[in-house]
Amino acid sequence: MTSTDPVPLPDYAGEAPGHGVERVDVVVVGAGLAGLTAARALTARGLAVVVAEASDRVGGRTKAREVEGSLVDLGGTFVGPTQDRIIALADELGLDRFATFDAGSNVISWRGAIKHYRGTIPPIGPIGLADIGRIQFEIDRLGRGIDTAHPERSPHAAKWDSHSLTSWLRSIHALPSSHTLMSIVSGTTWGCEPGEISFLQVLRYIAMAGGISRMLDTAGGAQEEHFRQGSWQVSARMAAELGDRVRLATPVTAVDWTDDGAVVTAGPARFRAARVVLAVPPALRARIAFSPALPTPYSALTQRWPQGILSKAYAVYEQPFWRDAGLSGQALADTGPVTITFDASPHDGSRGILLGFIGGDHARHWDALPPAERRIQALSSFAEVFGEKALTPLGFTDQLWAAEAWTGGGPTAAPAVGTVVSTAPYLREPVGPLHWAGTETAEAWTGFMDGAVRSGERAAREILRALRPFAEVAP
Amino acid sequence: MTSTDPVPLPDYAGEAPGHGVERVDVVVVGAGLAGLTAARALTARGLAVVVAEASDRVGGRTKAREVEGSLVDLGGTFVGPTQDRIIALADELGLDRFATFDAGSNVISWRGAIKHYRGTIPPIGPIGLADIGRIQFEIDRLGRGIDTAHPERSPHAAKWDSHSLTSWLRSIHALPSSHTLMSIVSGTTWGCEPGEISFLQVLRYIAMAGGISRMLDTAGGAQEEHFRQGSWQVSARMAAELGDRVRLATPVTAVDWTDDGAVVTAGPARFRAARVVLAVPPALRARIAFSPALPTPYSALTQRWPQGILSKAYAVYEQPFWRDAGLSGQALADTGPVTITFDASPHDGSRGILLGFIGGDHARHWDALPPAERRIQALSSFAEVFGEKALTPLGFTDQLWAAEAWTGGGPTAAPAVGTVVSTAPYLREPVGPLHWAGTETAEAWTGFMDGAVRSGERAAREILRALRPFAEVAP
Numbered sequence: 001m002t003s004t005d006p007v008p009l010p011d012y013a014g015e016a017p018g019h020g021v022e023r024v025d026v027v028v029v030g031a032g033l034a035g036l037t038a039a040r041a042l043t044a045r046g047l048a049v050v051v052a053e054a055s056d057r058v059g060g061r062t063k064a065r066e067v068e069g070s071l072v073d074l075g076g077t078f079v080g081p082t083q084d085r086i087i088a089l090a091d092e093l094g095l096d097r098f099a100t101f102d103a104g105s106n107v108i109s110w111r112g113a114i115k116h117y118r119g120t121i122p123p124i125g126p127i128g129l130a131d132i133g134r135i136q137f138e139i140d141r142l143g144r145g146i147d148t149a150h151p152e153r154s155p156h157a158a159k160w161d162s163h164s165l166t167s168w169l170r171s172i173h174a175l176p177s178s179h180t181l182m183s184i185v186s187g188t189t190w191g192c193e194p195g196e197i198s199f200l201q202v203l204r205y206i207a208m209a210g211g212i213s214r215m216l217d218t219a220g221g222a223q224e225e226h227f228r229q230g231s232w233q234v235s236a237r238m239a240a241e242l243g244d245r246v247r248l249a250t251p252v253t254a255v256d257w258t259d260d261g262a263v264v265t266a267g268p269a270r271f272r273a274a275r276v277v278l279a280v281p282p283a284l285r286a287r288i289a290f291s292p293a294l295p296t297p298y299s300a301l302t303q304r305w306p307q308g309i310l311s312k313a314y315a316v317y318e319q320p321f322w323r324d325a326g327l328s329g330q331a332l333a334d335t336g337p338v339t340i341t342f343d344a345s346p347h348d349g350s351r352g353i354l355l356g357f358i359g360g361d362h363a364r365h366w367d368a369l370p371p372a373e374r375r376i377q378a379l380s381s382f383a384e385v386f387g388e389k390a391l392t393p394l395g396f397t398d399q400l401w402a403a404e405a406w407t408g409g410g411p412t413a414a415p416a417v418g419t420v421v422s423t424a425p426y427l428r429e430p431v432g433p434l435h436w437a438g439t440e441t442a443e444a445w446t447g448f449m450d451g452a453v454r455s456g457e458r459a460a461r462e463i464l465r466a467l468r469p470f471a472e473v474a475p
Numbered sequence: 476m477t478s479t480d481p482v483p484l485p486d487y488a489g490e491a492p493g494h495g496v497e498r499v500d501v502v503v504v505g506a507g508l509a510g511l512t513a514a515r516a517l518t519a520r521g522l523a524v525v526v527a528e529a530s531d532r533v534g535g536r537t538k539a540r541e542v543e544g545s546l547v548d549l550g551g552t553f554v555g556p557t558q559d560r561i562i563a564l565a566d567e568l569g570l571d572r573f574a575t576f577d578a579g580s581n582v583i584s585w586r587g588a589i590k591h592y593r594g595t596i597p598p599i600g601p602i603g604l605a606d607i608g609r610i611q612f613e614i615d616r617l618g619r620g621i622d623t624a625h626p627e628r629s630p631h632a633a634k635w636d637s638h639s640l641t642s643w644l645r646s647i648h649a650l651p652s653s654h655t656l657m658s659i660v661s662g663t664t665w666g667c668e669p670g671e672i673s674f675l676q677v678l679r680y681i682a683m684a685g686g687i688s689r690m691l692d693t694a695g696g697a698q699e700e701h702f703r704q705g706s707w708q709v710s711a712r713m714a715a716e717l718g719d720r721v722r723l724a725t726p727v728t729a730v731d732w733t734d735d736g737a738v739v740t741a742g743p744a745r746f747r748a749a750r751v752v753l754a755v756p757p758a759l760r761a762r763i764a765f766s767p768a769l770p771t772p773y774s775a776l777t778q779r780w781p782q783g784i785l786s787k788a789y790a791v792y793e794q795p796f797w798r799d800a801g802l803s804g805q806a807l808a809d810t811g812p813v814t815i816t817f818d819a820s821p822h823d824g825s826r827g828i829l830l831g832f833i834g835g836d837h838a839r840h841w842d843a844l845p846p847a848e849r850r851i852q853a854l855s856s857f858a859e860v861f862g863e864k865a866l867t868p869l870g871f872t873d874q875l876w877a878a879e880a881w882t883g884g885g886p887t888a889a890p891a892v893g894t895v896v897s898t899a900p901y902l903r904e905p906v907g908p909l910h911w912a913g914t915e916t917a918e919a920w921t922g923f924m925d926g927a928v929r930s931g932e933r934a935a936r937e938i939l940r941a942l943r944p945f946a947e948v949a950p
Binding site: 054158161162164166167193195196197251253283284286287289290291292293295296297299300303304305306307309361363364367368400402403404405406408409416417418419422 | 529633636637639641642668670671672726728758759761762764765766767768770771772774775778779780781782784836838839842843875877878879880881883884891892893894897
């Protein structure tokens with residue numbers, strides 16, 4: 001077979017004839033960053049691709065909304081150094097980046113007092129600082145020993161998987177202040193409490209991001225820049241290129257597969273394909289009726305990588321008034337519901353926009369409130385650190401990722417204690433014609449937009465190697 | 476409204492007219508023991524009910540198969556004292572029970588040696604026995620302090636939820652022998668390793684079963700009896716009564732709901748109902764697209780109650796040959812893949828049948844083997860404790876519950892560390908017109924057939940109270 005031969009399609013026995021089954025080479029399930037990246041790469045190599053998206057929009061965990069004339073990123077927002085794949089892709093698609101506003105003092109609401117500080121080290125007292133310093137050192141040190149692509153193969157994998165972040169912090173006698181700070185990190189990074197996530201996943205995730213500083217920092221870190229046109233445009237522009245290959249409001253309900261191919265059922269539509277890319281979060285794989293059923297470890301995996309719970313609140317003001325007070329717009333709070341705040345104003349400073357993260361237990365409670373009450377609580381959080389002006393924005397919006405039916409939570413999965421070693425080997429290992437994508441399957445920057453793009457590229461490479469064995473496939 | 480008034484049906488706005496929507500009072504999703512029990516109770520009170528079952532059979536986690544002329548229970552098998560609701564129901568449906576064979580010596584394969592023993596105390600040495608004795612005492616003692624219906628309200632709930640069974644055993648310096656024994660218990664009771672399950676759930680589950688002895692024992696315990704006609708007949712007979720109200724091969728894909736009712740989509744079929752009973756395991760609730768999406772804690776729950784991994788192997792022999800050797804057919808093994816064995820011979824002893832349980836990591840590996848290899852390994856386990864005769868049965872069959880698409884695993888859910896306190900409040904709390912059933916939602920004997928029946932009765936009571944407010948509803 002040469003690269004110009006048509007891909008042989010499976011002669012699928014289970015299919016009733018004459019029911020308008022559409023033949024393609026590859027069905028991609030999910031039009032998020034991962035799925036669209038895979039579809040784009042496969043289409044570029046001449047394969048016939050359909051992207052079946054359950055919801056009525058593309059973008060997955062990126063989403064845009066206009067508030068008082070300003071665009072806000074309701075999901076994935078920031079990019080930073082070494083996130084090379086999302087940056088290359090966005091460059092290629094003509095998007096512009098600009099630096100996250102980072103001048104001035106940060107604010108922390110801590111143990112009932114408000115303090116201003118410069119840089120990344122919050123003023124929580126010398127003992128508290130020494131303790132969080134040694135914890136950061138230790139997590140980074142342990143992380144360097146982790147096989148991030150195959151965490152189950154790491155030294156002491158079972159031991160770290162038997163700990164949650166909380167139980168590990170207890171085991172090293174962390175101070176209460178460090179428990180609080182790590183709880184804020186956990187809530188916004190994984191959308192869960194520190195007791196809900198396997199410490200093996202914590203180590204792996206942070207190691208993939210290049211350490212705690214790079215993961216949490218603005219300048220030089222994962223929050224360094226954002227897109228002028230909004231991150232959702234990455235997906236929107238890929239979808240525009242793909243045209244009618246992208247089918248919205250087409251939830252895949254069943255995948256009947258053999259070693260040779262699959263028939264994908266999405267409502268009344270059916271597609272016959274040689275390969276399928278499942279570019280949805282691991283938990284959402286469970287939405288699909290596979291026939292035959294997925295092998296035991298794969299089926300177990302779909303039930304053991306729950307999505308975190310993360311919500312975002314955006315308030316739009318006439319001006320970024322905090323800048324006048326010498327503040328960066330960045331804040332930490334041990335109160336909540338908002339525990340971390342960023343300045344997400346437009347690049348020209350034409351408006352002032354505060355972005356607040358509400359994660360884990362805070363989100364469990366806050367999500368259940370009526371919209372007006374959610375707004376009051378979020379604005380109160382902003383006012384706590386930036387003053388009363390924050391209470392009267394021009395506009396306000398929020399996004400509850402756990403209420404997003406076809407996402408199931410955010411920002412990423414938070415596998416619990418004792419579940420990573422037994423499930424991680426199956427995250428991206430293909431099953432017959434089924435390939436897996438999505439940021440949870442990434443070998444670098446898992447949980448970030450960059451990981452999503454990488455996973456889509458990897459899934460496309462797997463398929464090209466299988467269907468175009470004599471063609472050159474980019475590594 | 477009196478009990479003879481028709482139930483007012485919702486005027487559901489989202490529905491396109493004229494598409495053959497079937498109007499009923501209640502849609503029950505899932506024709507397992509819980510769903511059928513609920514449907515039967517509601518039908519008896521004059522409500523119009525449809526039971527939508529995804530698979531092509533009723534019975535859920537009970538299932539029957541004939542092997543060499545003998546019937547075997549592929550799922551739930553045994554009943555015992557205080558499992559009053561399943562027993563009452565089976566009595567009513569005309570099923571007969573008979574005692575699990577329990578005469579003679581038990582066998583244990585332990586640390587490379589085979590030993591025979593009487594009663595429930597395996598000969599693992601005085602130090603090992605003392606250790607497992609104190610562990611049993613402690614688990615039973617702690618269990619008495621648990622609010623089993625609302626574990627999150629128990630004293631020290633967060634502490635116990637922060638432990639797995641393994642980490643709790645470590646915290647009390649359990650001996651390796653006790654870790655091994657509890658691993659066998661965990662694998663067969665919850666289908667998971669002791670490190671995978673929250674200790675709060677362990678305490679709660681065992682307390683609901685009346686303590687470790689009652690949970691594990693044959694005579695006087697949960698394995699005391701089984702049904703001559705097979706446990707699946709409980710469901711089969713209820714389904715026969717319900718007639719064409721039960722719709723097989725009708726997987727529910729979407730539930731659109733308001734406070735007043737719901738439209739349930741199951742393939743091409745649509746039902747409009749005042750109430751819906753979701754009688755599927757918590758993890759399988761995630762298979763359904765709810766619109767609006769379930770509130771955050773409910774959506775989080777569906778991703779945090781994974782089904783265990785449990786498989787069963789049955790070998791059918793001409794005779795129960797072990798009885799001639801003075802053996803009960805009951806065995807424990809620290810080797811595997813089969814770790815617990817029972818005599819499941821017909822009541823008249825016309826055949827000899829061994830039933831072996833393969834759970835947790837053993838099942839992860841064993842499930843992946845080709846059928847012939849699974850058979851060899853299971854028979855080798857039987858032969859290890861009952862001799863070479865076990866290698867040549869008349870017939871053999873096995874059941875991989877994790878490969879059962881519409882069950883997702885077995886025997887019940889095994890929520891991980893840190894997930895019970897935040898999810899348990901939502902297990903059976905209705906959401907608008909949505910009611911929850913299934914053995915995981917039971918307030919007694921969760922994980923057992925009895926819990927399933929109780930949950931179906933409770934869901935029916937909730938609905939009767941709502942739709943027949945002036946009728947007398949059995950407590």
